[in-house]
Amino acid sequence: MKTLHHKIAISTCTAIFCLFFVGCKNFLDTKPSDFYSPEEYYNTEAQLNTALVGVYDPLGSSELYSYNISSMFGTEADEGYYNRSSAEGPQIYDFTSAHTRIRTTWQKLYQGIHRANLVLANVNKPEMSTSARNIIIGEAKFLRAFYYFLLVTNWGGVPLVTQPTESPIDNGVARNTDKEVYEFILAEMKEAEAKVRDIEAVGNAGRVNKSAVRGILARVCLHMAGYPLNDHSKYAEARDWVKKVMDSGHALNPDYKQIFINYAQDKYDLKESIWEVEFWGNGSDTYSEAGWIGVRLGVATSDVTLGFRYGIIRTTEKYYHLFEDSDVRREWTIAPYKYSGKTPVNHGPSDIYDRDIAKWRREYELDKSTSLTAQNFPLLRYSDVLLMYAEAETMASNTAPSPQAFEAINQVRRRAFALPIHTPDPMVDLSGLDHEQFMKVIKDERSRELGFEGLRKHDLIRWGDFLTVMKDMEVELSIGGAPSFAVWAFTNVQPKHVLFPIPVREMALNKQLTQNPGW
Numbered sequence: 001m002k003t004l005h006h007k008i009a010i011s012t013c014t015a016i017f018c019l020f021f022v023g024c025k026n027f028l029d030t031k032p033s034d035f036y037s038p039e040e041y042y043n044t045e046a047q048l049n050t051a052l053v054g055v056y057d058p059l060g061s062s063e064l065y066s067y068n069i070s071s072m073f074g075t076e077a078d079e080g081y082y083n084r085s086s087a088e089g090p091q092i093y094d095f096t097s098a099h100t101r102i103r104t105t106w107q108k109l110y111q112g113i114h115r116a117n118l119v120l121a122n123v124n125k126p127e128m129s130t131s132a133r134n135i136i137i138g139e140a141k142f143l144r145a146f147y148y149f150l151l152v153t154n155w156g157g158v159p160l161v162t163q164p165t166e167s168p169i170d171n172g173v174a175r176n177t178d179k180e181v182y183e184f185i186l187a188e189m190k191e192a193e194a195k196v197r198d199i200e201a202v203g204n205a206g207r208v209n210k211s212a213v214r215g216i217l218a219r220v221c222l223h224m225a226g227y228p229l230n231d232h233s234k235y236a237e238a239r240d241w242v243k244k245v246m247d248s249g250h251a252l253n254p255d256y257k258q259i260f261i262n263y264a265q266d267k268y269d270l271k272e273s274i275w276e277v278e279f280w281g282n283g284s285d286t287y288s289e290a291g292w293i294g295v296r297l298g299v300a301t302s303d304v305t306l307g308f309r310y311g312i313i314r315t316t317e318k319y320y321h322l323f324e325d326s327d328v329r330r331e332w333t334i335a336p337y338k339y340s341g342k343t344p345v346n347h348g349p350s351d352i353y354d355r356d357i358a359k360w361r362r363e364y365e366l367d368k369s370t371s372l373t374a375q376n377f378p379l380l381r382y383s384d385v386l387l388m389y390a391e392a393e394t395m396a397s398n399t400a401p402s403p404q405a406f407e408a409i410n411q412v413r414r415r416a417f418a419l420p421i422h423t424p425d426p427m428v429d430l431s432g433l434d435h436e437q438f439m440k441v442i443k444d445e446r447s448r449e450l451g452f453e454g455l456r457k458h459d460l461i462r463w464g465d466f467l468t469v470m471k472d473m474e475v476e477l478s479i480g481g482a483p484s485f486a487v488w489a490f491t492n493v494q495p496k497h498v499l500f501p502i503p504v505r506e507m508a509l510n511k512q513l514t515q516n517p518g519w
Contacts, residue, residue, distance in 0.1 A: 042122035063108035065277040066291035074457040081486040093492035097501035116144035138195025145188035174512035206278035218242040226462030239392035264364040275380040290372035294360035301339040307362020401438040
C-alpha cells in the first residue's frame, strides 16, 4: 500500500543507486554526478531514512514475494500443482544450480543485506535523537536478520556478512554453519525487538513493528526446534515470543475473506495482519512499486475488467478434502468456479483438479492494470501467531495439550466456521486429544488457515515430513483424475531438494563456497 512503497519508488535514484553501485568508485576515473557515494550520503536523518527504505525494497521484488517465493518456490508443497503442461524450474523440482530464479533470489537477499550493512555502518553520522536512531537500527537489523532467515531456510548455512563490501554478492566469505546463522538471526532480532516501535505507533503493517519482530522470532525459534538443528529448548522460547504478541491487543478479523479483500483494497487491519509486503500502483504511475500478487495466483481469466490472471496454481484433491464442507476458508482459498468470459461458472463436484487457487482476488481491486497489482502479501497474521502458540506450548511441555493450547487453535477454527471467535462451540472446538493427535491437527490446521502464503514447504521440512508427504502425493496423483503433468513436482522431488543449490555463478565468484549435498 501507499505509505512505504511510494517512498521506495521516489527514492530509487538516490538510495538504490548509492547502495547498489557502491563498488563502481573507479569507473573511468571520473567522479559520478548521478548518484551519491557512501562518503557523501548518510549525513542527515532524512538521508538515513531514505536509505532504510532501500533495505525494505527487496521484499517486494519479483525475486522475493512478488513472484518467486509467493508463486514459484515449491507451489506450497502438497497443497497445489503447477498448472502448465510444459515447464521446468523450482516449481516442479526440475532445475540445476544454474537456474536463474535460484541465482537472482540469492542475489536479491544479499542485496538487502548489503543495504542494511551500509545503513548500520553509517547510522551514527547524522545529528539526530537517540530514539529516532534506535528505530532505524532496529528496523535495519531486523530486516537483515529476516533476509538471513530466508537464506538459511532455503540454502542452509550461508556466508555471514555484517560489514559493507564493495559488492553485495562477491564477498569472498566462506559459509557459516546453519547453527551460526540461526544464532546470529536470533541475536539480531532480539536487539531489534527492544528498539522498534509498537504497531499502533507505526500505524501501518508495511513497516517493521514490535509485534512483527516478536512473531517472526517465534517462527525462527520453531525452525530451530525442528530440522535440521532439532533444538527442543527453542519451543519454550517460541511460546514466550508469541505470548507477547497475544498480550499486545491483537485479534482475529471475524470475517476470513475480508483479510484478503483488505489486501486488494489498500486497507490495513493491524489487529489481524501484523506485517505485510507492501505494493503500490499498477505500473502506469510515475512512481510505482506494483507486484504480481493475484496475477499469477488466481482464477484464470483474460478479462481485464475482472483483472487478468494466469491461474498457474491449482489445488490437489488431498488439500480440497482437508477442509470440512462448512469451513468458509475452502471456498475462498480454492475457487468453486471458473470464468466463462465475465461470467463465473460453478465447478462440478468431480472437477477438483480444475480448481484454481483463489485467495488473491483481483475483482476486489480498486484500480486494475493488466499484469501488475497493488495487492499486499502477508508475512505474519494473527492466526499464525495463535497456531504457533498452540504448537510451541504443546511441544515445549511434551505432554497432552493445555487448555490454553486448545483455546488458541479453537479461536482459529471458530472463525473458519463463521462462529463467534471467543464463544466455545462443541461442534467445531477440539478437546480431549493426546499429544500426537493434537500435533497432527496443528499441521493440518496450519495448512487450511495459511495455505499459499509461502509457509507450507518449510513447515513440512522443519517437521521432518517433507519428502514423505511429497512422495505420498506422487502416489495419489498417479491414481487418476489429475492432469498427467500435475504429478511432475512430486515425481521429481529428491532428498537434495530440502535445500536449494548454491548458485553456480556464486560458486565461480566466491571460491570459499561449498555446494549443498546432492547438487
